[in-house]
Amino acid sequence: MPELLALDNVTAGYGESVVLEGISLSMQEGDSLALLGRNGVGKTSLLVTLMGLTRLHGGGIRWRGRDITRMSTHERAHAGLGWVPQERYMFPSLTVEEHLTVVARPGEWDVRKVYELFPRLQERRANMGNQLSGGEQQMLAIARALMVNPSLLLLDEPMEGLAPIIVQELTRVIRALVVERGMSVIVVEQHARLALSLTKKAIVLDRGRVVHESDSDSLMQDPDTLNRLIAVA
Numbered sequence: 001m002p003e004l005l006a007l008d009n010v011t012a013g014y015g016e017s018v019v020l021e022g023i024s025l026s027m028q029e030g031d032s033l034a035l036l037g038r039n040g041v042g043k044t045s046l047l048v049t050l051m052g053l054t055r056l057h058g059g060g061i062r063w064r065g066r067d068i069t070r071m072s073t074h075e076r077a078h079a080g081l082g083w084v085p086q087e088r089y090m091f092p093s094l095t096v097e098e099h100l101t102v103v104a105r106p107g108e109w110d111v112r113k114v115y116e117l118f119p120r121l122q123e124r125r126a127n128m129g130n131q132l133s134g135g136e137q138q139m140l141a142i143a144r145a146l147m148v149n150p151s152l153l154l155l156d157e158p159m160e161g162l163a164p165i166i167v168q169e170l171t172r173v174i175r176a177l178v179v180e181r182g183m184s185v186i187v188v189e190q191h192a193r194l195a196l197s198l199t200k201k202a203i204v205l206d207r208g209r210v211v212h213e214s215d216s217d218s219l220m221q222d223p224d225t226l227n228r229l230i231a232v233a
């Protein structure tokens, strides 16, 4: 499989402050990566760095073999990086369907296919962004990212603050995307075991550095290491 994404010794942060240090990783087409670690270790910052929204102090980022280190956020999105930020960002004055159609780009995903994946959004298609529950907003945030037909989906804590039944529904969807369709994805998640169950590979960050890298399965089978690195309950 060809290389999709590679980070080479990336050091980045906000202004003068450095929050990621010496991060190297690579992903191939169809890879799925759980990005784990305690609060504040730099998981979101790593996704934000992939989108070009931090200050890069050193290192480089390659996308499909091309150096994108100096590319704008817009160009990265256009090149196929599909970011679903933690904040979800809905427009109160757009309907569900308008949220989807305004960003649509040609490719496998269209409104019909997205509704097949999220029947709940089809039922809510005429509702405004501010009339949706938290779970529906998260579904719409993922659906909207799919409408751009990305090559890599970056999911930042997709389950955060959602009821168990919605977490189940989103787990089903992410599993369908990743396991059945082989979509490339990076998932940042506080529920470490859930993220490991959805992905092939895992990395754990601590204070801005990669402190563990393995198959998701082997980390799942090693509760001592998992507890030491992440302190899951």
Ligand SMILES: Nc1ncnc2c1ncn2[C@@H]1O[C@H](COP(=O)(O)OP(=O)(O)OP(=O)(O)O)[C@@H](O)[C@H]1O
Binding pocket: 014, 019, 037, 038, 039, 040, 041, 042, 043, 044, 045, 046
């Ligand atoms: N916009 C910003 N400006 C300055 N510092 C920031 C900014 N965003 C995050 N940080 C700092 O960067 C560090 C890493 O934060 P980040 O949100 O990436 O961690 P995280 O692992 O995603 O945490 P969480 O699980 O709480 O979301 C923290 O010390 C945080 O205070």
